[in-house]
Amino acid sequence: MANHGLALRHQFDDVAQQKEASTFGMWLFLATEVLFFGGMFLCYTIYRRWYPVAFGMGSNHLSLMLGAVSTAVLICSSYFMACSVNSAATGKKNALVGYLAMTIVLAIAFLAIEMSEWHMLYSEGLMPGFNFTYHEMDPRHVQLFFGLYFSMTGLHASHVTIGIILLTVMAVRAYRGAFTPDYHTPIEVSGLYWHFVDLVWIFLFPLYYLIARHLQ
Amino acid sequence: MSEHIVTKKQYGFVFVTLMVLTLVTTYAGMKDLGPLNVVVALAIAVIKASLVVLFFMHVYWSTKLNKIVVVSGIAWLGLLLWLTVSDFATRGWLPFPGK
Numbered sequence: 001m002a003n004h005g006l007a008l009r010h011q012f013d014d015v016a017q018q019k020e021a022s023t024f025g026m027w028l029f030l031a032t033e034v035l036f037f038g039g040m041f042l043c044y045t046i047y048r049r050w051y052p053v054a055f056g057m058g059s060n061h062l063s064l065m066l067g068a069v070s071t072a073v074l075i076c077s078s079y080f081m082a083c084s085v086n087s088a089a090t091g092k093k094n095a096l097v098g099y100l101a102m103t104i105v106l107a108i109a110f111l112a113i114e115m116s117e118w119h120m121l122y123s124e125g126l127m128p129g130f131n132f133t134y135h136e137m138d139p140r141h142v143q144l145f146f147g148l149y150f151s152m153t154g155l156h157a158s159h160v161t162i163g164i165i166l167l168t169v170m171a172v173r174a175y176r177g178a179f180t181p182d183y184h185t186p187i188e189v190s191g192l193y194w195h196f197v198d199l200v201w202i203f204l205f206p207l208y209y210l211i212a213r214h215l216q
Numbered sequence: 217m218s219e220h221i222v223t224k225k226q227y228g229f230v231f232v233t234l235m236v237l238t239l240v241t242t243y244a245g246m247k248d249l250g251p252l253n254v255v256v257a258l259a260i261a262v263i264k265a266s267l268v269v270l271f272f273m274h275v276y277w278s279t280k281l282n283k284i285v286v287v288s289g290i291a292w293l294g295l296l297l298w299l300t301v302s303d304f305a306t307r308g309w310l311p312f313p314g315k
Contacts (some may be wrong), residue, residue, distance in 0.1 A: 031289030040291045068242040079231040206257035210245030
């Protein structure tokens with residue numbers, strides 16, 4: 001057996017088994033995350049079925065342009081994350097740090113776009129619990145729409161924030177030379193988390209910005 | 217388990233496909249297609265999600281154990297949605313006895 005130094009913990013037979021255990025653990029965590037978000041998606045599904053008109057009216061206050069741009073930004077950051085994993089596996093340290101930095105920059109850009117959208121809704125008086133002052137048709141159910149919108153995008157944004165912290169730690173470790181082609185599982189596993197964050201947005205975007213617009 | 221290194225070219229191909237699908241779904245969202253809006257938007261979202269899971273998250277090349285975890289995660293979500301939606305959708309189909 002090759003000597004991998006500190007990279008191999010004693011409870012594992014080899015590097016491959018150690019890596020397999022880590023990715024397995026991350027996938028188990030992501031399965032619980034699917035159900036965590038799943039409850040909210042279920043809530044959306046039921047209420048959208050009950051109050052389609054209110055959901056249509058709420059959806060038309062969101063900016064389709066901002067939604068589409070933030071989707072594109074998140075997909076780009078996912079692509080850079082994927083390139084980070086490739087650079088780590090092929091031992092290109094500078095490329096790894098660079099790609100991680102680009103992933104982080106795009107994640108911050110995503111949050112900035114989302115904050116501007118939230119601010120826009122806040123100034124229109126559409127933030128439930130803060131200043132909800134909507135007086136057109138069916139305000140209670142429009143409030144329900146925005147309650148769900150802010151909960152789901154808020155939960156997603158908190159995941160993005162955690163992702164930024166995680167990837168920053170990884171970038172610093174990578175800069176210090178912690179990863180080699182033999183040992184880069186933390187990059188791989190962080191990548192899984194980051195792609196999951198992208199996955200959630202892939203569903204949030206159509207549900208809030210696309211499919212409710214024409215409900216009348 | 218031998219490690220599979222996915223090339224940047226492969227990632228690039230997936231990335232371009234995801235971007236094109238985002239443009240298509242945004243364009244379709246601007247049109248009023250009636251009930252088809254939901255079908256088109258969700259079908260494209262499922263295709264995009266599958267691309268991310270299979271290639272960005274390497275499930276296509278991963279071991280059976282990890283594939284089982286992925287499939288069971290989706291299956292439990294399906295169960296949650298299916299049972300609850302079928303309850304809400306069928307309420308009022310049958311009269312309550314004595315009411």
